[in-house]
Amino acid sequence: DQQVKQNSPSLSVQEGRISILNCDYTNSMFDYFLWYKKYPAEGPTFLISISSIKDKNEDGRFTVFLNKSAKHLSLHIVPSQPGDSAVYFCAATDRGSTLGRLYFGRGTQLTVWP
Amino acid sequence: AAGVIQSPRHLIKEKRETATLKCYPIPRHDTVYWYQQGPGQDPQFLISFYEKMQSDKGSIPDRFSAQQFSDYHSELNMSSLELGDSALYFCASSFGTAISEAFFGQGTRLTVV
Numbered sequence: 001d002q003q004v005k006q007n008s009p010s011l012s013v014q015e016g017r018i019s020i021l022n023c024d025y026t027n028s029m030f031d032y033f034l035w036y037k038k039y040p041a042e043g044p045t046f047l048i049s050i051s052s053i054k055d056k057n058e059d060g061r062f063t064v065f066l067n068k069s070a071k072h073l074s075l076h077i078v079p080s081q082p083g084d085s086a087v088y089f090c091a092a093t094d095r096g097s098t099l100g101r102l103y104f105g106r107g108t109q110l111t112v113w114p
Numbered sequence: 115a116a117g118v119i120q121s122p123r124h125l126i127k128e129k130r131e132t133a134t135l136k137c138y139p140i141p142r143h144d145t146v147y148w149y150q151q152g153p154g155q156d157p158q159f160l161i162s163f164y165e166k167m168q169s170d171k172g173s174i175p176d177r178f179s180a181q182q183f184s185d186y187h188s189e190l191n192m193s194s195l196e197l198g199d200s201a202l203y204f205c206a207s208s209f210g211t212a213i214s215e216a217f218f219g220q221g222t223r224l225t226v227v
Contacts, residue, residue, distance in 0.1 A: 002156065036218075043118070043204055043218035044157075089157070101170050102147070102216070106156040 003027045004092050006105035013112050019077040021108050023090030026071065030092040034102070035064060035075050038087045047088070048075070080112045116141055118207050118219035126225045127195050135190040135222045139207030145169070146188040147216060148180060149204040157204060163188055164210075195226045 005024045013019045023033075031052040036044035050057040050064045050073065057064050063076045077084055090105040119138040127133050139146055148160040150173075159172035163182035174180070177195075182188045186207075192199060202223050208216040 004156070041220065043120075043206075043220045045218065046216075101159045101162065101172060102149075102157075103159070104149075104157040106154070 002105075003030075004090055004103045004105040006088075006090055006108050008108050009106070010109040010111070013080045013110065015082055015112055015114050016079045019075075019080045019084065019110055019112065021075040021077075021088050021090075021110065023073050023075075023105055024071055025073075025092050025103075027092070027094070027103070028071070029094040029096070030103070032093050032095050033064070033066060033073050034091045034093075035062075036089040036091060036104075038089060038107070044089055077110075080110075082112045082114060085110055085112050118205055118217055120203075120205050120219035120222050122222060123220065124223050124225075126227060128227055129195055129197060131195050131226075133192045133195060133224060135192070135203050135205075135224070137188045137190070137205030137207070137219060139186050139188070139205075140217055143207035143209050143217075144186055145208045145210060145216075146182055146186070147206040147208075148174075148188070148190050149206070150201045151204065151221075152198075152201040155201075160190070192224075197226050200224060200226045 034049040035047040037047045038044045066073045087107040089107045091102045121136045145164045147162040149157040151157040160174040162170045166182045180190045202221045204221045206216040206218045
């Protein structure tokens with residue numbers, strides 16, 4: 001049973017425009033959400049996170065929005081750059097229970113073209 | 115800066131053989147997590163260790179075992195390998211149980227033929 005879902009396996013965006021990657025979750029106990037970026041032949045690297053007490057967190061070109069009532073979060077990248085082309089994983093955890101288990105979505109392949 | 119080191123990077127084994135994957139965490143990190151990502155699948159949590167003790171267990175088959183050693187490196191032992199075990203195996207480490215600060219290794223790609 002997948003608790004974190006990324007329903008779009010791929011997204012193609014022109015350089016300079018906004019990329020919006022979506023993620024849905026089912027477990028209401030999740031209280032911390034993370035986005036990881038993965039290049040081929042490399043491990044996932046942490047990108048940005050958000051706690052459930054917030055609805056927005058911004059870091060440079062990256063902004064994550066959290067809608068708890070809809071159990072939905074999104075990652076906005078603006079402006080998108082060709083170097084952003086990678087697989088983006090959404091992950092969630094319940095910081096109050098298990099010691100650090102992350103639940104991942106299947107990832108969205110972002111392609112930013114010039 | 116030192117990162118999480120996984121070895122080997124690639125491994126090819128035959129069915130019913132055994133495999134051992136190693137993970138060397140970032141220095142001073144005391145927590146290690148193992149994840150398995152099959153083709154077209156999301157990474158699945160297998161097991162974690164904190165201070166050399168198993169702290170959490172996920173969907174790890176009984177054919178697999180793991181441990182964390184005194185130097186905090188961890189090994190994932192896989193026996194009676196099946197074709198379905200072919201996957202990318204990621205290790206991550208953190209200091210304490212702050213999963214939000216976990217860093218991933220580059221992964222070991224295991225192919226069972």
